[in-house]
Amino acid sequence: MKLQWFRGVVFGAFALLGAACSGEGSVVTTFIQGGASNAGATNSSSGGASGGSAGAGSASGAGSSAGTGSGTGGSAGFSAGGVAGAGSSGNAGNAGNAGSAGNAGGTIGDAGAPYGCVSDTDCGASACASSTCVAGACVSAPLPFGSPVTALPASACHSNICDGQGNVIAWLDPSNVPASAPCMVARCDALGNATSLPAVAGTPCLSAAGARCDGAGKCVACLAAADCPSGQSCVAHACASSSCTDGVQSGSETDVDCGGSCARCAVGKACAIDQDCASDACEPVAKICLNATCIDERKDGNETDLDCGGSCSPCVPGLKCLVNADCTNHRCDPTLHQCAGSYCLDGRMDVDETDVDCGGPNSCSRCIAGQHCKSNADCRVGHPCNANGVCE
Numbered sequence: 001m002k003l004q005w006f007r008g009v010v011f012g013a014f015a016l017l018g019a020a021c022s023g024e025g026s027v028v029t030t031f032i033q034g035g036a037s038n039a040g041a042t043n044s045s046s047g048g049a050s051g052g053s054a055g056a057g058s059a060s061g062a063g064s065s066a067g068t069g070s071g072t073g074g075s076a077g078f079s080a081g082g083v084a085g086a087g088s089s090g091n092a093g094n095a096g097n098a099g100s101a102g103n104a105g106g107t108i109g110d111a112g113a114p115y116g117c118v119s120d121t122d123c124g125a126s127a128c129a130s131s132t133c134v135a136g137a138c139v140s141a142p143l144p145f146g147s148p149v150t151a152l153p154a155s156a157c158h159s160n161i162c163d164g165q166g167n168v169i170a171w172l173d174p175s176n177v178p179a180s181a182p183c184m185v186a187r188c189d190a191l192g193n194a195t196s197l198p199a200v201a202g203t204p205c206l207s208a209a210g211a212r213c214d215g216a217g218k219c220v221a222c223l224a225a226a227d228c229p230s231g232q233s234c235v236a237h238a239c240a241s242s243s244c245t246d247g248v249q250s251g252s253e254t255d256v257d258c259g260g261s262c263a264r265c266a267v268g269k270a271c272a273i274d275q276d277c278a279s280d281a282c283e284p285v286a287k288i289c290l291n292a293t294c295i296d297e298r299k300d301g302n303e304t305d306l307d308c309g310g311s312c313s314p315c316v317p318g319l320k321c322l323v324n325a326d327c328t329n330h331r332c333d334p335t336l337h338q339c340a341g342s343y344c345l346d347g348r349m350d351v352d353e354t355d356v357d358c359g360g361p362n363s364c365s366r367c368i369a370g371q372h373c374k375s376n377a378d379c380r381v382g383h384p385c386n387a388n389g390v391c392e
Contacts, residue, residue, distance in 0.1 A: 315328065
């Protein structure tokens with residue numbers, strides 16, 4: 001009986017050990033001391049180990065599910081001396097398969113739409129297009145053809161306008177004349193080229209106070225003595241102190257460097273009074289200095305008549321002459337050597353007359369019957385000029 005108790009203890013211990021290893025088996029042990037019962041029966045349930053963990057998927061795609069491992073538990077199998085047998089431990093489950101890679105991510109999205117608008121001020125505008133806010137979007141429209149563009153500088157003789165399609169173009173504009181240089185007048189030609197011409201002589205020169213333009217595009221101090229202060233003369237377009245030896249008529253001079261406060265003038269020079277002439281003879285009409293003999297009431301020197309002709313003043317009609325220059329009307333009769341009044345009354349056929357004091361294309365009267373002619377116009381009305389050149 002002691003042996004039987006010992007065997008029961010040993011078999012119980014193995015049963016406990018098997019239960020610990022299997023993790024799921026249950027053991028019921030009945031100790032019967034003193035042979036109170038027959039051998040106890042023990043049932044052992046078999047248990048399987050659970051499967052392995054799932055494999056992780058890569059990227060954004062989910063991995064496939066892992067395989068499930070399986071194991072078979074040991075059976076508890078026998079009764080001995082009333083002690084239940086321990087079940088054996090189950091086998092480990094197989095590892096799960098790795099999950100497959102995930103699918104690629106989505107493509108990059110399209111560019112976003114422009115910012116919208118709330119009012120026209122949110123929309124930009126160009127020189128030749130307007131932009132307005134319509135239903136939250138900016139709408140552009142070209143300005144009409146010819147709309148002026150003042151925000152951009154224009155070249156000379158042109159102006160900037162819109163072409164009606166939103167573009168800026170240069171347009172011929174003769175009124176856009178470039179700035180003129182001193183004593184030059186800028187202008188635009190028909191082709192839109194900027195040119196310039198000299199200003200008219202005497203035009204005030206803006207680059208210097210009191211100066212004037214010389215007519216050749218230059219700004220000068222003076223053009224004549226009248227442009228200079230009193231007592232000065234204009235020498236080479238510059239005002240200078242008057243001098244009786246400066247080679248110009250200036251100050252009180254009546255001719256170049258003579259007359260007035262300077263030395264008296266020689267014969268033929270301009271004068272104002274007798275005292276301006278060295279001969280004390282200033283012709284009162286022509287205002288030129290004469291020889292002293294021209295006022296001595298005698299015919300002397302080279303005079304053709306009393307105090308006239310030659311180097312003296314010309315003679316009036318009726319006085320003697322040698323050449324036309326000796327006469328005031330420049331008509332010296334070559335036969336009579338007399339300053340003629342009208343050659344139509346001089347009793348001679350001269351100049352262009354066809355007979356004595358008649359005919360010709362000028363102002364003489366027409367010829368009467370019997371006088372010579374060249375055409376009917378030389379004869380009085382009713383007296384034609386015949387083939388023999390005589391008024392009938």
